[in-house]
Amino acid sequence: MKKRTMALLLAGAMTTTVFTGCSKQSTTDTTAAPKTEAGTEAKTEGEAKTEAPTEAKKAVALNVMTTFAGEDGNAPNYQKAVKDWEASTGNTVNDSSAVSDETVKARVASDFQMGSEPDVLFWFNGADANSFIEAGKVMSIDDIRKEYPEYASNMNDDLIAASLVDGKKYAVPVNGFWEAMFVNTTVLEAAGVAVPGPDYTWDQFLADCEKIKEAGYSPIAAALGNIPHYWWEYTIFNHNTPANHCDIPETVEDTQGQSWVAGINDVKDLYEKEYFPKNTLSATDDDTFLAFTEDKAAFLIDGSWKVGGIAGACQSDPNDPATMDTEKLDKFTVTYVPGKGDRKATDLIGGLSMGYYITKKAWDDPEKRDVAVNFVEYMTSNEIVPIFAQHTASALKEAPAVDQSQFNSLQVKAMDMMSGVTSLTPAVQDIFQGECRTSTFDGMPQIVTGKVTAEDAVKEGLEIYHAN
Incomplete structure (x- = not known):
């Protein structure tokens, strides 16, 4: 993936674009000159045109x-x-x-x-x-x-x-896609927490999570035993920059390797502070998403595709937008992931x-x-x-240009959020794939419970990556 520029778009009429070229025309072009049986263009200056019989195209x-x-x-x-x-x-x-x-x-x-x-x-x-x-x-x-x-x-x-x-x-x-932080404002209001903005810092996030926990809610909807991917990505990103985030460490001891260790230890810190659901190690991603949409958890990091999932959760019939509970959908928004170090909150993963x-x-x-x-x-x-x-x-x-009347309230909020994004950086996990991720992805429960150190888990993954 490369870094991408955002484009906010309007749904238009579904018509086929016509292309023409100097050598071979696109199949959408129906204006080609008539052909003779020999395959050359028919004469037009005083000569009778001899057109080949038109054969019906075979359906493919x-x-x-x-x-x-x-x-x-x-x-x-x-x-x-x-x-x-x-x-x-x-x-x-x-x-x-x-x-x-x-x-x-x-x-x-x-x-x-x-x-x-x-x-x-x-x-x-x-x-x-x-x-x-x-x-x-x-x-x-x-x-x-x-x-x-x-x-x-x-x-x-x-x-x-x-x-x-x-x-x-x-x-x-x-x-394209982006990964950002969805917010259940019902939970935030109950905990007396404001919706995070573009300057949201990690320290502010920790303070808000504490308030949310004290109010009796789960601050973060995430299943660390099933899908730790988004928190793995962003906590590491918080110790890097858009310029170097996709650099794979050579060893766990180098600067980049230590940034990975520090990021994963931030996930461990969130776990120890009890900011994830109590069943985060055994729950599925579907379980924690349900907790988020049912007003039991405040924050959810996920991709732009989750806009549709949240909208579906606000419909009595998930397949019929006409059954949308608009008041329920209005209680959800999407904002930036808290920033730390040289990464601004408005620097998102995407492309x-x-x-x-x-x-x-x-x-x-x-x-x-x-x-x-x-x-x-x-x-x-x-x-x-x-x-x-x-x-x-x-x-x-x-x-x-965007006609916002064509979209639901969460889509419009996503557009507003994207208008403030300062950069889109590819996900390093899309490069660091396969078995090399097992020690930190599947092994996240062992890391956050202290059975395996983040340093050892990262070291194991990097050794597998560089051996291939």
């Missing part, structure tokens, strides 16, 4: 896999966009979208290894893409532009993430970490190449991207 079934599924707020937007594209082109999508987790990541990697990869994949552009990029299984944007010069031309290339493998750009982004890949399998299929390009062009057009990006980020060169 495109195999597509995305992460627009489950509670992802864009799952309905994706489903509607697919239906509209199918209706306008006559082609169909065999969709195998699923919520991203370690099981799905393993499945995607296996599909590429077995030769059963999809034609189009909406996926991560960091380490999770390394294996199939190294194997030459996906097409770079530059290679696609050799045939389709206008491909992704509506995007700011500087904001398209480059592969960790070869520095080339493969995935055309749609929407444009995912995008659409066209696989070489589809590219080499004469029936699917045009269709795959057309599908990605449609899903990444100026009209479609704003529907997905909403309160997050995009790489569009031209972002429409």
Whole structure:
């Protein structure tokens, strides 16, 4: 991931963007000159035109896999966009979208290894893409532009993430992400605590947590035995800067390694102060999220996708926005994660970490190449991207102004929060992946209870990382 610039967006009409090029036109262009049977352009100056018989294009079934599924707020937007594209082109999508987790990541990697990869994949552009990029299984944007010069031309290339493998750009982004702190204002009001602002410090946060605990609530909704990821990330970030946060330590003894130890010890300190739920080591992430939405916990660090999850929790029917309890939703807001040291609260973790890949399998299929390009062009057009990006980020060169009436109150608060962000930094855990994270992720319960030191856990993880 690269650092990203935020763009606040308006959902527009879902129409197909028309592209033209000097060598090969996009499949959305229907204005090409008529052809003769020999394949050359028909004469227009006094000569009779000889047009080849028009053959009906064969409908193509495109195999597509995305992460627009489950509670992802864009799952309905994706489903509607697919239906509209199918209706306008006559082609169909065999969709195998699923919520991203370690099981799905393993499945995607296996599909590429077995030769059963999809034609189009909406996926991560960091380490999770390394294996199939190294194997030459996906097409770079530059290679696609050799045939389709206008491909992704509506995007700011500087904001398209480059592969960790070869520095080339493969995935055309749609929407980015941020990680911030959601707040249950009902709990804060009961504890006499103000909603944190852009200058919120770690010391202020600790003082507020103490007040919240004394009022009988859990200050922090987090399942350290299940999902310690966000607190792991931000407490380490608090001992670094946006410039060096993604540097992996060489050893636990160096300056960067000690910043990791200090950050994880901050999580231990929060645990010892009893600022997490009493069952934080045995609870699931779903359990602690429920505590947050049911007014039992004050603060929740999570990603921009959680806006949809919180809205769903305020609906009598999670799948029907018309059943929204707006008064309940209004009691939630989102703000900055408390800062410490050289990291300002307004420096957030985020970026444009995912995008659409066209696989070489589809590219080499004469029936699917045009269709795959057309599908990605449609899903990444100026009209479609704003529907997905909403309160997050995009790489569009031209972002429409925001019509806040199109969004619910939490989305609007997210937009306001994002307008004050000073930087977006990639998550270092997306680089520090696999077994190397086990000692500090899965081992967090042992660390916070003092059975294993943070230094030993970090040392174990770094040794595994550098051995690979």
